[in-house]
Amino acid sequence: MMFVSQAAKFNPKDWRDADKSPLVFMAYMNRGKEEVSDYAKLSEDLGFAAVGITMDTVRPVKIGDEVPLSTKDGKPRRGHKSTTKDIEWMKQQVSLPVVVKGIMGGDDARAAVNAGADALVVSNHGGRILDYNRAALEALPEVVDAVGGKIPVLLDSGIRSGGDIVKALALGAKAVLVGRPVAWGVGAFGALGVERVFTIFTEEMQRVMTMTGAARIADVTKSMLFRDEPGGAHAL
Ligand SMILES: Cc1cc2nc3c(=O)[nH]c(=O)nc-3n(C[C@H](O)[C@H](O)[C@H](O)COP(=O)(O)O)c2cc1C
Incomplete structure (x- = not known):
């Protein structure tokens, strides 16, 4: 889209x-x-x-x-x-x-x-x-x-990586929009560069989901996130 x-x-x-x-x-x-x-x-x-x-x-x-x-x-x-x-x-x-x-x-x-x-x-x-x-x-x-x-x-x-996308979904976003990485893809290799940006994001998302035990998008929830607070990290 x-x-x-x-x-x-x-x-x-x-x-x-x-x-x-x-x-x-x-x-x-x-x-x-x-x-x-x-x-x-x-x-x-x-x-x-x-x-x-x-x-x-x-x-x-x-x-x-x-x-x-x-x-x-x-x-x-x-x-x-x-x-x-x-x-x-x-x-x-x-x-x-x-x-x-x-x-x-x-x-x-x-x-x-x-x-x-x-x-x-x-x-x-x-x-x-x-x-x-x-x-x-x-x-x-x-x-x-x-x-x-x-x-x-x-x-x-x-949004600069698949991990950023997972974090946004975990915090309740239905989807993310990507601005400058698309422009950088165009600048580097035109349409192929944009395709590459989304391939990298997809691979990174899959890796983060695998490593956090989320088999599908519905499994991405804020329980997988920790937030740094004074005095130590807290589960969200
Ligand atoms: C060169 C440039 C032009 C932009 N022009 C518009 C615009 O016309 N309308 C708009 O809603 N956002 C515009 N934006 C903001 C993007 O839509 C988007 O909110 C922003 O780039 C997202 O951040 P990201 O680049 O970190 O992904 C522009 C951003 C850049 C870098």
């Missing part, structure tokens, strides 16, 4: 033509409601699996000391407000499931669920939006608790 951003170079049709896997269109509300609605509806017509909203970019991403310039008007990028009204609005545009990305705490998770979100992505945007933010993995248990099984919770940010 591939999540495609509205900030990507191509529009939903190009992605559909290029790829047979299930696609999720991820909107940026700062593009304006008209463009977001058009793209969301086009994604639905093209058979995308879901649409979503990236809700954490209230201030634009900084790279080093710089706010990158907009490819549209050459001016520094602007952030955008995120409110539960955006979720309610998106639910009216399409009949696809609506995914909310960028949740990092229980209160926001509850608000998103109440507004009609069909899935949440716990994400700190790969650490790109707030210095000293919690790791997404640290925020995951709180979000899973808040959601209480009503909708799936996915984990994004910092």
Whole structure:
């Protein structure tokens, strides 16, 4: 499954033509409601699996000391407000499931669920939006608790190995998203590089599951995790 951003170079049709896997269109509300609605509806017509909203970019991403310039008007990028009204609005545009990305705490998770979100992505945007933010993995248990099984919770940010995937699943994620490792795979060997990244992750997952006695994904539970605390490690 591939999540495609509205900030990507191509529009939903190009992605559909290029790829047979299930696609999720991820909107940026700062593009304006008209463009977001058009793209969301086009994604639905093209058979995308879901649409979503990236809700954490209230201030634009900084790279080093710089706010990158907009490819549209050459001016520094602007952030955008995120409110539960955006979720309610998106639910009216399409009949696809609506995914909310960028949740990092229980209160926001509850608000998103109440507004009609069909899935949440716990994400700190790969650490790109707030210095000293919690790791997404640290925020995951709180979000899973808040959601209480009503909708799936996915984990994004910092997945670098199959072991990281097992940890996310053990803490209640239904799935994980992978960002930069895919880009590194493309940079190294194009499509083959991406395939290799997922082969490595799969092999690592199998190894970790074997070594922790989990025969299948359903056997991956938080009982296999220990957390370092002052005074010693504690089972979760
Ligand atoms: C170059 C770059 C561009 C990104 N652009 C977007 C974007 O347009 N929309 C979005 O939701 N996330 C964007 N992200 C964040 C990723 O979707 C994802 O949250 C993050 O990369 C996950 O962390 P990881 O790279 O550690 O796996 C971007 C990340 C990078 C590195």
